[in-house]
Amino acid sequence: MDNITHSLVGLACAEAITAIKPELRKYSRPILLASLIANNLPDLDFAYTRITTSASGERIGQILHHRGHTHTLAFALPGAAILAALLRWLSGFKSLKSLNAPFGVLFFAAALGISTHVFADSWNNYGVHPFWPFWNSWIYGDSLFIVEPLIWAIGLPFAYFRFSSKFVRALIFTLLGGLLYLMVQYRATHWGSVALWLVSVVVSFKLWRNWFQGHRQQSTAWVLVLLLIPVFFLRSFSISMDQRTRLWLRHAFGTTVLDVSLTPLPLNPFCWTGTSVETDRTDYVARRFTVAFASWLVPASLCPSIFSSAKFTADLKPVTQSKALEFEKAGLFQWVGETRLPLERLRSFYDHNCEFSAVMKFYRVPFIKRQGAGQWIVGDLRYDRSEGRDFPEMIINDPPGKCPRFVPNWTPPREDLLKR
Numbered sequence: 544m545d546n547i548t549h550s551l552v553g554l555a556c557a558e559a560i561t562a563i564k565p566e567l568r569k570y571s572r573p574i575l576l577a578s579l580i581a582n583n584l585p586d587l588d589f590a591y592t593r594i595t596t597s598a599s600g601e602r603i604g605q606i607l608h609h610r611g612h613t614h615t616l617a618f619a620l621p622g623a624a625i626l627a628a629l630l631r632w633l634s635g636f637k638s639l640k641s642l643n644a645p646f647g648v649l650f651f652a653a654a655l656g657i658s659t660h661v662f663a664d665s666w667n668n669y670g671v672h673p674f675w676p677f678w679n680s681w682i683y684g685d686s687l688f689i690v691e692p693l694i695w696a697i698g699l700p701f702a703y704f705r706f707s708s709k710f711v712r713a714l715i716f717t718l719l720g721g722l723l724y725l726m727v728q729y730r731a732t733h734w735g736s737v738a739l740w741l742v743s744v745v746v747s748f749k750l751w752r753n754w755f756q757g758h759r760q761q762s763t764a765w766v767l768v769l770l771l772i773p774v775f776f777l778r779s780f781s782i783s784m785d786q787r788t789r790l791w792l793r794h795a796f797g798t799t800v801l802d803v804s805l806t807p808l809p810l811n812p813f814c815w816t817g818t819s820v821e822t823d824r825t826d827y828v829a830r831r832f833t834v835a836f837a838s839w840l841v842p843a844s845l846c847p848s849i850f851s852s853a854k855f856t857a858d859l860k861p862v863t864q865s866k867a868l869e870f871e872k873a874g875l876f877q878w879v880g881e882t883r884l885p886l887e888r889l890r891s892f893y894d895h896n897c898e899f900s901a902v903m904k905f906y907r908v909p910f911i912k913r914q915g916a917g918q919w920i921v922g923d924l925r926y927d928r929s930e931g932r933d934f935p936e937m938i939i940n941d942p943p944g945k946c947p948r949f950v951p952n953w954t955p956p957r958e959d960l961l962k963r
């Protein structure tokens with residue numbers, strides 16, 4: 544998730560700790576600081592992604608180390624211990640005396656913060672592998688867009704009443720305004736959802752103002768519940784969408800559906816963008832589409848066109864199967880395209896090319912395209928959003944030069960496709 548959402552979760556957790564244990568209220572400042580930092584700390588992994596590159600300098604580490612080791616429960620304990628020790632040391636300075644709190648209290652707030660960061664990151668289709676080193680497989684939530692405006696609408700007004708500083712309050716309004724601008728600019732939503740969002744912001748401000756007058760501790764419990772409501776709703780939508788989409792794909796193409804990666808559009812549980820991993824007897828097929836949650840109300844053709852009308856890096860061919868086109872007519876799907884590759888080619892490339900086998904530890908919906916003599920461009924259809932190079936796309940040499948170093952041992956999401 545984005546770092547505003549992580550910070551809001553951090554704020555809510557800090558408030559919850561002092562609400563549950565009122566005797567810790569005298570440490571509310573250091574607890575808040577520990578929780579805010581810990582809820583953002585795992586994303587510092589960007590700092591060392593450069594340690595893994597391909598022979599030609601492609602930054603493979605960007606996809607292998609971001610959401611890597613720092614996004615595991617195993618990191619929560621040492622990470623929290625270091626952060627708590629650092630805060631204790633800082634509180635030794637005279638001007639920072641107000642940060643003083645027992646090590647155990649800081650450690651608890653920090654360990655909780657790192658864990659909730661990993662939990663929040665598990666909500667979207669990027670994935671996390673929290674149980675490394677015991678279980679190294681990716682887990683995908685597939686239920687929230689990377690920035691969900693509804694969470695901001697609930698959390699930012701809460702933060703507004705929690706802090707009286709003019710700077711913080713101005714920042715909150717800037718963030719809400721900036722988000723509104725982005726939603727409109729990137730055509731991520733319909734006007735109707737933007738209007739609904741504005742209403743939810745106003746309602747949220749009104750509710751928090753009333754609750755904060757003398758009920759601050761109860762309001763903390765509410766912010767946690769309210770933050771989790773959209774998450775649980777969207778998760779249950781997502782499970783139902785996943786099952787239905789698999790069924791429809793099987794019906795439309797007669798293939799074996801191995802995986803469907805879904806993400807709802809922001810503020811819009813009716814429209815989901817999806818990619819699929821399918822096999823027929825000899826080929827691997829990946830498709831990209833928009834799928835409607837309730838096509839009788841909002842058909843897929845009316846869904847906002849974000850990420851589905853541009854040109855892509857992958858070689859996407861139009862979907863032409865008659866059953867699939869019938870589904871499109873009925874409003875269930877809007878097909879963007881499909882890419883196909885002989886399964887054997889994918890497997891042998893994986894077996895003999897160490898650069899490709901490294902990136903396959905991240906790719907969930909892989910694609911491959913010839914770039915030139917002995918060169919391939921590879922990527923993940925989930926995040927192929929333009930003709931240019933999107934973040935997971937790499938140029939792979941075949942044969943590769945020296946193999947990349949420090950490749951972590953995440954289980955490849957497409958192990959099902961790669962094993963013979």
Ligand SMILES: [Zn+2]
Nearest residue numbers: 544585586664
């Ligand atoms: Zn993260």
